[in-house]
Amino acid sequence: MIKRYILILGCLLTCFVSSNASIIRDTIIARRVFQNICADSSGCIISIKNEGDTLSVFKVQSDHFFKAKGYMLNDIYNMQIDHPNEPLERLAWMYVIDKINYCRPFSEEGWMHYPELMVNSLGNGLCDDMATLLSFIWKDLMFESRIWTIEGHVVPEVYVKGKWHMYDPSYQVYYLNKDNKVASVEEIAKDTTLMNRKVYASNVAFHPKALSSSKALKNMYATTEDNFINEGYNNRMNPIDIRFYLPKKSSMTFPIRFPEYFWPYKGADFPEYTFAEIKVADSSECSIKVPLVLHNIKGKGKVSINDSIFTIGSEEIGTYIKNTKSYIEKVTFVGNHSGVRLHYFVNERLSSTIDELVIKGTNIKDIAVEWIPKGKLPTTTVVDIDSILEYNNQLYLSCKTKVDKLLKNPDTGDMESLTREIIVSIIQCDKHISPSQKQQRIDKIEAQLDYIHEQLGDNFDNFFKNRLSPGIIIVVMAYLENLDRKTLKELMMK
Helix, strand or coil: CHHHHHHHHHHHHHHHHHCCCCCCCEEEEEEHHHHCCCCCHHHEEEEEEECCCCCEEEEEECCCCCCCHHHHHHHHHHCCCCCCCCCHHHHHHHHHHHHCEECCCCCCCHHHHCHHHHHHHHCEECHHHHHHHHHHHHHHCCCEEEEEEECCEEEEEEEECCEEEEEECCCCEEEECCCCCECCHHHHHHCHHHHHCEEECCCCCHHHHHHHCCHHHHHHHHCHHHEEECHHHHCCCCCCCCCEEECCCCEEEEEECCHHHEEEECCEEEECCEEEEEECCCCCCCEEECCCCEEEEEEEEEEEECCEEEECCCHHHHHHHHHCCCCCCEEEEEEEEEEEEEEEEECHHHHCCCCEEEEEEECCCCEEEEEEEHHHCCCCCECCHHHHHHHHHHHHHHCHHHHHHHHHCCCCCCHHHHHHHHHHHHHHCCCCCCHHHHHHHHHHHHHHHHHHHHHHCCHHHHHHHCCCCHHHHHHHHHHHHHCCHHHHHHHHHC
């Protein structure tokens, strides 16, 4: 334990002294309340402008955003104040669940798993991304860790007090063995009844709860011939520079949402990603370097990225950014340019509630920080997806006996008909809508099922065979009724 506290202290000293001691001379503390705008920080976006004629280099920090790795580890230790009975390795699991949204990632490359990029910037990931992030954090906390691939799922383990413990961050669950200790992957594989002894994270969302209870997941653990420790997830890049290099007359604004990165749900939208936008002064010979993940560049001109020259707005640069095998740390402008905007990912969960920013660096006397009401910008209605799932769950509970009977004795030769019958039964239990409204829901879902059957073909029955559980049916209903076909196809094909 003493070793770990020394590690944290060393990381913090490194952030303030070792690497950047020569440039830390000035400090700006900006608070929303000083500007007397927005009822709360969620109603604002933040603008950081370099109004001077020289390059500004600085770090940006808030209570929970733009943090260096040492501060992240310190935050995990500080969680013991509110959770005194939880061991450190479990606090790290809780931290990842709190910071990362279970959603499709921007890239499949390993560099995105670096903690500062994953937590501060991307904020999204699937099971392998969340497992790798948690494994890296455990190792930074001086634990031994490894990662398992179990057919269609990826989970991490941590070695504590002489045994392996599996904590699943994407499904927000861990399981207890018969000694009431956290079970390992091998223990679960030998006895999948341990999955009935599940412990969820507090405030677990409906979606992961449904997936963690499925027969499909039990089968993944039980089929041990394709379970293996995946060493491919152990590779991590060197620490990144967490300073922002903002050229003269340039600005950074965040968090910003773009319509093309929303999932349409019941006529409203769910923000899949949010961004920081950097605007660069025209014809300025400069480089942009920020500790975030680049998504795109718009405007006119040419840039150099990793020693290659690209035309802004070309298909070539879009493909390169999406598929790059290494983190894009710097973008350098080549020759004249105009109307340039760079978009970087920022974590939606962390960037939308900032009341204070501390800026430390050089040449920051001309830095201006402003909270701007979102009312001045285009707005989008956002819906709470879990409320849709919970509504469908209440419908299921109202006709539980009938649905459970169908699930108990399924005709495994015709999973499509069974799926339709169960969904129709649940909708018919809705006492809050008229018969014609029920039929409209049924017609829409059945049309979507026809589409999915057409896409999956003979694999339709296999897809649903081990996935039919109340929770999975409720999730499928929400997808079928509320997602557009393009998004639905992407989900079903994964």
